Amino acid sequence: METLFIQIKTLLVNAAALVLPPWGVTLSSMIISALAILGLGPLIMMYLTLMERKVLARMQNRIGPNRAGPWGLLQPLADGIKMLTKEDIRPSAADPLLYFLAPILIAVPALMVFAVIPFGKGMTAADLNVGVLYFVALSSTTTLVIFMASWGSRNKYSVLGGMRSVSQMISYEVTLVISVVPILMAAGSLSTQTIVESQSGRWYAATPWGLLSCMIFFICGLAECNRSPFDLPEAESEIVAGYHTEYSGMRFALFYMAEFMNVFSICALTVTLFLGGWQGPLLPSWLWFLIKTYLLIFIVFWFRGTLPRLRADHLMGLAWKFLLPLAVMNIPAAAMSHFLSEPFSTAVPLAILMVSVAVLSFFNKGYAAEKRVYHFTD
Amino acid sequence: MKNKTDTPLTEDFDTQTLQINVGPQHPATHGVFRMDLTLDGETVVRLKPVMGYLHRNHEQIAENMTYAASMPYTDRLDYFNSMSNNFGYALAVEKLAGIEVPERADYIRVILAELTRIVNHISVIGFLLNDLGAFFTPLTYAFREREKILDLFEEIAGSRMMCNYFRFGGVKRDLPPGLLERIRTMMDVFPRFLDEFEALLTDNDILCLRCQNVGVLGRELALNAGLSGPMLRASGLGYDIRKVDRYSIYGRFDFKVPVGSKGDVYDRYYVRVLEMRESLKILDQALRQIPSSGDIISRKAAPFLKAPRNFKPPVGEAYGRVESPKGELGFYVVSDGSPQPWRYHVRAPSLINLTVLEDLCIGHKLADAMVILGSIDIVLGEVDH
Amino acid sequence: MIFGAGILKGMLVTLRSFVNSYFKKPDQGGLFTVEYPEKRLVAKERFRNFPFLVYDEKPEDPRCVACDICAKECPPKCITIVRDADAEGRPLKKPALFDIDLSVCMNCGICEEACPFDAIFMDHEFEIAGTERHQSLLYHKEDLLKSNGYFRQIRPSDAALIDARRKEAEDKKKAALKPAAPPEKKE
Numbered sequence: 001m002e003t004l005f006i007q008i009k010t011l012l013v014n015a016a017a018l019v020l021p022p023w024g025v026t027l028s029s030m031i032i033s034a035l036a037i038l039g040l041g042p043l044i045m046m047y048l049t050l051m052e053r054k055v056l057a058r059m060q061n062r063i064g065p066n067r068a069g070p071w072g073l074l075q076p077l078a079d080g081i082k083m084l085t086k087e088d089i090r091p092s093a094a095d096p097l098l099y100f101l102a103p104i105l106i107a108v109p110a111l112m113v114f115a116v117i118p119f120g121k122g123m124t125a126a127d128l129n130v131g132v133l134y135f136v137a138l139s140s141t142t143t144l145v146i147f148m149a150s151w152g153s154r155n156k157y158s159v160l161g162g163m164r165s166v167s168q169m170i171s172y173e174v175t176l177v178i179s180v181v182p183i184l185m186a187a188g189s190l191s192t193q194t195i196v197e198s199q200s201g202r203w204y205a206a207t208p209w210g211l212l213s214c215m216i217f218f219i220c221g222l223a224e225c226n227r228s229p230f231d232l233p234e235a236e237s238e239i240v241a242g243y244h245t246e247y248s249g250m251r252f253a254l255f256y257m258a259e260f261m262n263v264f265s266i267c268a269l270t271v272t273l274f275l276g277g278w279q280g281p282l283l284p285s286w287l288w289f290l291i292k293t294y295l296l297i298f299i300v301f302w303f304r305g306t307l308p309r310l311r312a313d314h315l316m317g318l319a320w321k322f323l324l325p326l327a328v329m330n331i332p333a334a335a336m337s338h339f340l341s342e343p344f345s346t347a348v349p350l351a352i353l354m355v356s357v358a359v360l361s362f363f364n365k366g367y368a369a370e371k372r373v374y375h376f377t378d
Numbered sequence: 379m380k381n382k383t384d385t386p387l388t389e390d391f392d393t394q395t396l397q398i399n400v401g402p403q404h405p406a407t408h409g410v411f412r413m414d415l416t417l418d419g420e421t422v423v424r425l426k427p428v429m430g431y432l433h434r435n436h437e438q439i440a441e442n443m444t445y446a447a448s449m450p451y452t453d454r455l456d457y458f459n460s461m462s463n464n465f466g467y468a469l470a471v472e473k474l475a476g477i478e479v480p481e482r483a484d485y486i487r488v489i490l491a492e493l494t495r496i497v498n499h500i501s502v503i504g505f506l507l508n509d510l511g512a513f514f515t516p517l518t519y520a521f522r523e524r525e526k527i528l529d530l531f532e533e534i535a536g537s538r539m540m541c542n543y544f545r546f547g548g549v550k551r552d553l554p555p556g557l558l559e560r561i562r563t564m565m566d567v568f569p570r571f572l573d574e575f576e577a578l579l580t581d582n583d584i585l586c587l588r589c590q591n592v593g594v595l596g597r598e599l600a601l602n603a604g605l606s607g608p609m610l611r612a613s614g615l616g617y618d619i620r621k622v623d624r625y626s627i628y629g630r631f632d633f634k635v636p637v638g639s640k641g642d643v644y645d646r647y648y649v650r651v652l653e654m655r656e657s658l659k660i661l662d663q664a665l666r667q668i669p670s671s672g673d674i675i676s677r678k679a680a681p682f683l684k685a686p687r688n689f690k691p692p693v694g695e696a697y698g699r700v701e702s703p704k705g706e707l708g709f710y711v712v713s714d715g716s717p718q719p720w721r722y723h724v725r726a727p728s729l730i731n732l733t734v735l736e737d738l739c740i741g742h743k744l745a746d747a748m749v750i751l752g753s754i755d756i757v758l759g760e761v762d763h
Numbered sequence: 764m765i766f767g768a769g770i771l772k773g774m775l776v777t778l779r780s781f782v783n784s785y786f787k788k789p790d791q792g793g794l795f796t797v798e799y800p801e802k803r804l805v806a807k808e809r810f811r812n813f814p815f816l817v818y819d820e821k822p823e824d825p826r827c828v829a830c831d832i833c834a835k836e837c838p839p840k841c842i843t844i845v846r847d848a849d850a851e852g853r854p855l856k857k858p859a860l861f862d863i864d865l866s867v868c869m870n871c872g873i874c875e876e877a878c879p880f881d882a883i884f885m886d887h888e889f890e891i892a893g894t895e896r897h898q899s900l901l902y903h904k905e906d907l908l909k910s911n912g913y914f915r916q917i918r919p920s921d922a923a924l925i926d927a928r929r930k931e932a933e934d935k936k937k938a939a940l941k942p943a944a945p946p947e948k949k950e
Contacts, residue, residue, distance in 0.1 A: 370590050451838060540871070578776045580769070
């Protein structure tokens with residue numbers, strides 16, 4: 001079981017070696033990996049939509065989709081067919097090129113980041129030695145595409161959504177990158193496979209700086225892929241659907257797909273960087289990886305089912321006034337734990353972080369909730 | 379939080395305001411309401427409410443029909459609480475014709491009006507939280523409870539929302555057997571639900587951030603604009619017609635009127651929660667005091683049930699008002715002695731509460747405008763009557 | 764802290780709801796949905812949707828005497844009645860035409876209240892959508908007529924009361940013997 005997928009691939013490559021020259025074997029190995037990812041992305045996305053609808057429904061005391069197939073398992077297919085057969089509408093005032101390109105360009109990086117995700121032991125499609133950097137770089141291109149979509153569709157709601165999206169993504173991108181730095185310092189590598197292997201003894205999330213880093217990364221990741229409570233760019237009750245207001249049919253489906261694949265990759269990367277990746281006892285590594293990832297995805301949906309949306313200025317405040325300084329303070333804390341020996345290697349970073357949280361909370365106390373007292377009259 | 383470094387960009391950089399049109403088909407406008415918004419970035423600089431998409435000529439229609447025939451039309455004013463609307467209209471006509479209401483009917487009326495208040499407040503809060511972006515969870519919880527009360531209404535009046543249950547001088551029919559016990563069971567469970575509902579979001583930091591000090595409605599403005607209901611009480615004025623007029627039998631019950639301190643969205647939210655708890659107290663007392671039998675319609679008015687056309691109140695005018703969940707709901711009826719009212723006018727709380735929308739929204743963000751609109755609690759059927 | 768206890772508290776509520784939806788009964792916090800086409804709620808006796816006309820023995824003899832009271836009292840005026848006449852043109856006490864426009868009717872139940880002959884009642888049938896806007900929503904006498912047995916079935920306690928009252932009136936009529944003209948029913 002452990003090496004199931006690797007064996008399948010080896011089998012296929014060996015079969016190819018019978019008929020192809022050596023360069024063809026390398027090429028076919030690449031193609032097999034690429035095809036696996038191309039198939040996996042949409043499949044994951046389709047069933048994430050079903051999972052989201054089911055989870056939200058259950059949280060809201062509803063049943064959720066249950067008509068198409070047993071337990072609604074064919075619902076994603078039905079949705080896909082519906083999306084494909086819908087009329088393709090393009091607003092007459094839209095910029096044709098931007099409007100046409102945006103949905104395609106948004107889906108491509110979302111698929112491409114799958115290449116560096118270690119799905120299991122030795123199961124990274126491309127074990128780049130700059131894996132994390134590659135991920136960050138690719139996911140930040142989304143900003144541009146979203147703005148293309150919003151500008152191209154010539155809709156005021158879209159423009160508002162696009163503006164929100166750009167400001168949000170730029171703010172959170174910075175924090176996201178800085179929050180990863182301690183991990184890179186500890187692992188000494190940017191390769192996702194190496195980072196996972198370096199956590200064989202202890203997950204990074206089990207250290208104080210690692211836990212903080214993990215939380216910041218996860219929060220920023222949510223903001224990156226526009227999930228609740230940071231779903232301002234597509235805030236339904238305010239700006240209809242934000243940047244994809246004018247999109248329908250398959251174009252809309254591509255946006256939707258990109259969003260869900262981003263959710264998956266953010267959760268997968270959180271697992272990789274902080275939660276020990278595919279490491280775990282008994283079960284095969286890829287199963288461990290999926291279990292951890294889906295637990296995180298459940299948390300994402302859980303947030304969506306519970307939390308109200310932040311407002312743009314609060315969102316910026318959270319990123320710049322709280323998360324960013326905290327992420328920066330986390331770097332020396334992580335360094336301390338590297339250079340000190342046991343009791344201090346936990347205590348000192350913990351102290352540093354607690355002091356910084358306290359100080360930051362003090363400076364941000366304007367955001368704290370007021371306690372209200374209500375009186376009654378007769 | 380006020381941004382202190384807010385210098386106008388216009389000096390060296392040419393910016394334009396953005397005019398957007400929210401509604402009449404927009405997820406947050408609670409019906410067919412349109413707001414003509416001018417935004418500077420995301421900040422609202424001008425807001426013009428446009429209403430009338432649901433105008434149905436309610437008053438004119440009522441002037442061309444018998445008094446009783448208007449009763450089902452009042453259901454459709456504020457379609458969330460038809461019982462309160464019925465109550466107001468019945469009070470006005472009873473005043474006009476000098477009809478006394480039997481005791482049991484009075485109790486039934488009060489019980490139903492308070493149930494309606496719970497239905498309204500719970501769904502309004504659900505919608506408000508939904509506007510805040512809590513993706514339908516509070517709303518489905520609220521609607522689950524609303525459903526239970528609507529089931530009771532269906533059992534009593536035959537319809538869930540368009541109850542058409544009150545008649546001049548009483549109510550249409552007696553309660554079905556065993557109904558009071560069912561109300562009692564519902565009431566026993568409800569506080570627990572309310573606790574859960576509050577646990578969901580009342581203390582939530584995001585909610586507090588979004589709601590506190592947003593859309594602050596000062597006492598002065600609230601008074602001058604003629605607001606009423608939870609809107610006014612959240613601004614710190616404990617004005618409740620149930621206490622002021624003590625109409626029907628409200629004088630007999632021991633309940634309090636919750637009052638807010640700031641008048642922001644959070645206060646308006648929380649005052650409604652507290653009002654539900656007070657309504658439960660009234661229900662509790664009413665269920666204990668209600669006479670087990672008795673007339674449900676006054677002797678004087680009973681014949682007109684079968685022949686509404688013969689109902690001709692004496693020449694005169696009357697204004698009946700109730701504390702509907704949205705505020706002061708008043709009906710002004712003038713009779714010229716014919717079977718049809720000579721003049722019929724509705725003081726619709728939704729409409730009047732909506733007039734302060736622009737004052738509340740200016741200077742806030744677009745996202746806040748939706749929340750403020752949600753907190754005003756409008757029903758377009760009533761706004762556009 | 765910006766994100767504090769309130770958020771956790773709220774998240775516990777949704778988690779509990781998630782778990783309860785799998786393991787609890789509807790009244791204890793589980794799923795409360797009734798999946799409509801397969802399962803239905805029991806109709807409440809007073810539920811009213813759209814009026815129907817009652818006949819006692821055969822559909823040709825409805826209780827309705829075409830007195831036009833319901834048509835006059837109907838708030839949106841959705842009822843049209845034309846009185847039947849015999850061969851010589853004398854008016855009969857039954858309707859030739861009894862139309863109700865469903866698209867206008869607002870299900871208020873005033874026709875039922877106003878009817879002095881217990882002839883029109885509100886039905887429980889609510890699946891009456893049509894595929895076309897005009898003809899399918901205009902209900903004629905033939906569509907509206909239903910037996911008293913049906914009425915007894917959907918509203919047993921109301922039907923019992925009304926049947927008892929009618930029987931009493933009938934007996935009185937017999938006791939009075941040979942009324943010159945059919946008497947107006949008293950309340």
